[in-house]
Amino acid sequence: MPQGSKAAYSSKQKRQADHIEEGYEKRGVGKKEAERRAWATVNKETGGGKKSGSGRGKKTSTASSSKGGKRSSSSRTSGRSSKKN
Numbered sequence: 001m002p003q004g005s006k007a008a009y010s011s012k013q014k015r016q017a018d019h020i021e022e023g024y025e026k027r028g029v030g031k032k033e034a035e036r037r038a039w040a041t042v043n044k045e046t047g048g049g050k051k052s053g054s055g056r057g058k059k060t061s062t063a064s065s066s067k068g069g070k071r072s073s074s075s076r077t078s079g080r081s082s083k084k085n
Contacts, residue, residue, distance in 0.1 A: 008049030009042070017042045 006014065017038040024034035044064050 006039075006049075010050050013042050013046055013049070016045075 021034045021038035045060050
């Protein structure tokens with residue numbers, strides 16, 4: 001299988017990557033960069049492509065995708081001064 005081939009991924013993983021890619025494109029990220037980030041997110045959450053063998057399942061973690069749209073607390077309070085005299 002050539003490097004970069006998506007044949008080893010399940011249909012669910014492919015759907016996830018498409019959905020994540022659309023979200024990045026809506027935020028103004030370029031097509032290639034959005035695709036790269038989407039597959040990186042899928043790999044992080046699911047542990048990569050399909051793997052054969054019994055007992056090789058891994059629980060998925062959606063921390064990386066749920067974190068994506070949130071702003072940090074410092075950006076929300078950047079206009080305010082928190083120092084007291």
